Amino acid sequence: MTATTPRDHPLLRRLLALLLSLYALAGCGVRSESQVAVPDTGPPEASARTVGRAEAAEAFGLLRQLDDAWRDQDCAAVERLTAWAESTLGGRACEATRNGRPAPARQEYTDPEFFLPAATGDDRWFVALAREPGPAYFLFVHQGDHWRLAAGPVPVDGDDVPEPGAGTGASAVPGDDPSTGVRARLVPQRYLTYLTDPAGVSGVRFPKGDAAADLLREFGERPEKVRPDRLTADVRLLVGPQRALALPEGGALVFHALEVEYRQRPGSGRSSLARPIYGKDDLRGFTGSTRAAELTGTEVVLAVTEVTARGRLSTVAFRRALADLSTD
Numbered sequence: 611m612t613a614t615t616p617r618d619h620p621l622l623r624r625l626l627a628l629l630l631s632l633y634a635l636a637g638c639g640v641r642s643e644s645q646v647a648v649p650d651t652g653p654p655e656a657s658a659r660t661v662g663r664a665e666a667a668e669a670f671g672l673l674r675q676l677d678d679a680w681r682d683q684d685c686a687a688v689e690r691l692t693a694w695a696e697s698t699l700g701g702r703a704c705e706a707t708r709n710g711r712p713a714p715a716r717q718e719y720t721d722p723e724f725f726l727p728a729a730t731g732d733d734r735w736f737v738a739l740a741r742e743p744g745p746a747y748f749l750f751v752h753q754g755d756h757w758r759l760a761a762g763p764v765p766v767d768g769d770d771v772p773e774p775g776a777g778t779g780a781s782a783v784p785g786d787d788p789s790t791g792v793r794a795r796l797v798p799q800r801y802l803t804y805l806t807d808p809a810g811v812s813g814v815r816f817p818k819g820d821a822a823a824d825l826l827r828e829f830g831e832r833p834e835k836v837r838p839d840r841l842t843a844d845v846r847l848l849v850g851p852q853r854a855l856a857l858p859e860g861g862a863l864v865f866h867a868l869e870v871e872y873r874q875r876p877g878s879g880r881s882s883l884a885r886p887i888y889g890k891d892d893l894r895g896f897t898g899s900t901r902a903a904e905l906t907g908t909e910v911v912l913a914v915t916e917v918t919a920r921g922r923l924s925t926v927a928f929r930r931a932l933a934d935l936s937t938d
Contacts, residue, residue: 661736661752666724669750669757670738673719676759680704680713693751693758694850695867699910702896702934711895714931717743719763725774725855735760735853737774737865745771747914747927749853749865760853761865764912764927767821772863772916772926774855790862793917794854798847798866800923801915805829805845805868814923821928825870825911836885838877845870848910860919863926867912870930874905888935896935908934 672691679687685704692700707713719740726736734752739745740763748762804814805826816822833841848867855863876883882903886893890900892907914927 660728661724661726661734663724663726666726666736666738666750667722669736670722670724670748672750672757672759673748673762677716677718680707680716683707683713691758692760693753694749694760695848695910695912696759696761698848698869699931699933703932706892706895706935709895709898711891717763719743719746719748722748723773727855733851737853737855738762739771739773747865760850761867761912764865764914764929766914766927767925770926772857774857774863790856790860790919791854793921794862794864795852797854797862797864797915797917797923798852798868801866801913802845802847802868804923817924821913821925822923832887836874836887838880839883839885840875840877841887842873843870844873857916861917864915864917865913866915867910869933870909870911872905872907872909874907876903888932892932892935897937899937902937904937906936907932 676688676691678684679691683704685700685708688700688704689697703711703714719742721741722738723741724736724738729735732752736750738748738750740748745766746763747766748764749760750757751760752758800814801822803812804816804822807814808826808830829843829845832843846869848869850867853865857863872887874883874887882901883905886902886905888905888907893900893902909930910933912927912929913925916924916926
């Protein structure tokens with residue numbers, strides 16, 4: 611019997627040959643995971659989760675699908691394609707179209723510009739500003755496994771169309787200026803305070819002719835117009851995360867929503883309403899009848915509000931729609 615040294619052992623020789631071949635390959639360009647070179651494809655995006663223009667354009671195409679769903683009274687599709695404010699507006703309101711209420715008139719919006727903030731964690735969203743047939747903002751959010759329309763269209767009120775930084779340069783607030791973030795977060799509550807403070811004690815102000823000022827005036831004048839009926843209004847914030855984009859000149863553009871609940875009751879000695887604030891199509895669609903002894907209507911108010919670096923507020927875009935109507 612011939613003794614073998616470790617070097618002469620057949621198994622060890624094969625292992626040694628394998629190691630030498632791997633070492634040779636490493637010298638020919640094969641790298642470990644820590645050595646893999648990344649091709650130079652240009653400057654990286656602000657975040658691996660930042661929404662790209664192509665993705666935003668594809669999501670904007672959901673508007674046509676949503677229009678088709680409303681036309682076909684496909685409430686399941688409306689729910690699938692919407693979130694937040696638009697989901698609230700698509701619930702019972704969509705069901706009402708099956709009862710004869712006309713679907714909301716929707717225009718085909720084109721020529722969009724996208725504002726694409728860097729994402730934070732799983733919070734992916736962007737804003738589109740469509741130019742045709744008239745400027746309007748749209749807020750899209752990524753929820754579940756697909757994009758949904760959270761708010762829009764919100765038509766621009768007036769000629770001023772504030773534009774955040776374009777493309778991936780758009781900045782969600784709070785950003786570099788913490789005070790801007792604080793002002794933006796306070797906008798929905800200040801809006802609510804203004805609408806529930808007819809005497810102006812709080813000191814919150816909006817310019818004359820602003821949509822918020824018009825709504826506050828309506829709260830004061832409408833009860834007189836429906837007498838002898840009694841009408842009250844309650845305003846509250848629509849639950850959900852607010853979105854805000856920093857403006858190049860300072861300040862921010864804030865996307866938020868409120869609910870306005872109108873309660874209309876007959877006057878003293880009456881058993882029915884004299885001047886219902888909602889029409890027969892709405893009554894029939896939501897309640898199945900064209901007459902009601904009393905009404906409770908819930909409207910959603912969508913607002914895009916600019917807050918300046920000095921804290922001044924103005925409504926940039928505005929839309930309101932009926933979300934629910936009952937006779938209890």
